[in-house]
Amino acid sequence: MGQGTVNRLEIALAAIDAANAHDPDTTEGQPAAQLYGQRMSAELSRLFPDASAPLQIAARGQHIERWIMKRQEFPEGRAGYLEWRTELAKHHAKRVGEIMLQAGYDRADAERAGRMIRKEGIKRDPEVQALEDVICFTFLKWYFAPFAPTQDPAKLERIVVKTARKMSAQGRARVLDEFDLPETLAAAFRPRA
Incomplete structure (x- = not known):
């Protein structure tokens, strides 16, 4: 073709x-x-x-x-x-x-x-941010469960916090709606005061 x-x-x-x-x-x-x-x-x-x-x-x-x-x-x-x-x-x-x-x-x-x-322009360019949100969702949906048990709990929490920081506010809100995370990890996705 x-x-x-x-x-x-x-x-x-x-x-x-x-x-x-x-x-x-x-x-x-x-x-x-x-x-x-x-x-x-x-x-x-x-x-x-x-x-x-x-x-x-x-x-x-x-x-x-x-x-x-x-x-x-x-x-x-x-x-x-x-x-x-x-x-x-x-x-x-x-x-x-x-x-x-x-x-x-x-x-x-x-x-x-x-x-x-x-990732040039993350947090400033809507498409770069959209890609980052997709990366984070893909990680959480497909790779987090097998990855989590291989990590020390404190290190895992730091990884989740870093993941949440990279996401848009809308992306973090969707994570809270779509994933059943333990409270210690879900806190990273909650709106910041």
Whole structure:
């Protein structure tokens, strides 16, 4: 099928899925990055049904080829962790941009998706914030339950507090409506005085 038959959004999403199909982690029965991207798209569609094409592509490609840059390749500690996350975000943005250009999007749209993936303008740019809310919902819905028992309770509470801080007020309110969190964790999502 050519671009006339399949629109460029479908082409871009399919290319991201194809790239993520190479993830060697198939713990949940399909490549982890591919499954994560599909879950991100489902949450985006549910939370922001009118999302722009760059936001839809950024959500699907937010972890594109995440497995190729391993945490162990970076220094230990918080500084090494942050460096790893920054380099991953740059890689994800670059790959998504390449895919968008190949699918027929212009450079401005590709750069827009890249800024979202790199989280440039969080709390100031509504689409960057929407992506962050979707990331947090996807984590809470699909990854929190298996992750929580692996963490010290105090550390887990700090992670939840950081997650809540990244979200919009509307996103935090929806979390309280949609998730049955223990009070110690739910408190992080309550409005601040």
